[in-house]
Amino acid sequence: FDRSFYRDETMLVINDLHIAATRVAGTTPTSAAALKKFTLDSFESFMLGANEPVLIAGDLFDVWQAGLSDVLRTYQILKAWLTKGHKLVVMAANHDLSTDSSKFGSLQFLMALLSDELNVQFVIHAGAWVAEGMYCVPHVANSDLFDMELAKVPKCKYLLLHCNYDNNFAKAADHSLNISREQCESIPADHIVLAHEHYYREELRGKVFIAGNQFPSSVSD
Secondary structure, three states: OOOOHHHOOEEEEOOOOOOOOOOOOOOOOHHHHHHHHHHHHHHHHHHHHHHOOOEOOOOOOOOOOOHHHHHHHHHHHHHHHHHHOOOEEEEEEOOOOOOOOOOOOOOHHHHHHOOOOEEEEOOOOOEEEEOOEEOOOOOOOHHHHHHHHOOOOOOEEEEEEEEEEHHHOOOOOOOOOOOOOHHHHHHHHHHEEEEEEEOEEEHHEEEEEEEOOOOOOOOOO
């Protein structure tokens, strides 16, 4: 990318959309279908009103192989928005990727569909700069690789991650990664923005910002 790709003054961040979510608990077939439609409608409404660069910080899809109709509509929403000249960054997270790295999923398919767009950046395999002062680390295959990526984070104003915060139950998990309080303290970022947990809070004297999800995608939300 040209360096001008990284010089945005502001960027809108959205996360945990879980498009194509099919819920069973606490739903009827009618309410489950309505919730599934709601996720796409909410995403479309957000993108229609977005006039600044957008970063999707993981879990765009609820499953790594989403239904084709859901992937098609997601593509149509993004394609229409990109024709206005906007910039888009999409970061991979645990729901977007198969646990088998050899399998090609919906997010990679979407990446292929948008490969001719100049203003699109997908962050899938390793950490990357996505704007001036803003660095992203996507979901990776296991906790050891995640710790290696965290150790490589450069000095930045904002670090975006998709993981649990200081969760003892997730320390040994690979599908749902974890960052410890000690790691957050040592990372050379002014602010660490976390997606994945669906409830907003701030930690570590405001250094860690847990965004929560913007639109409910389950009964528990």
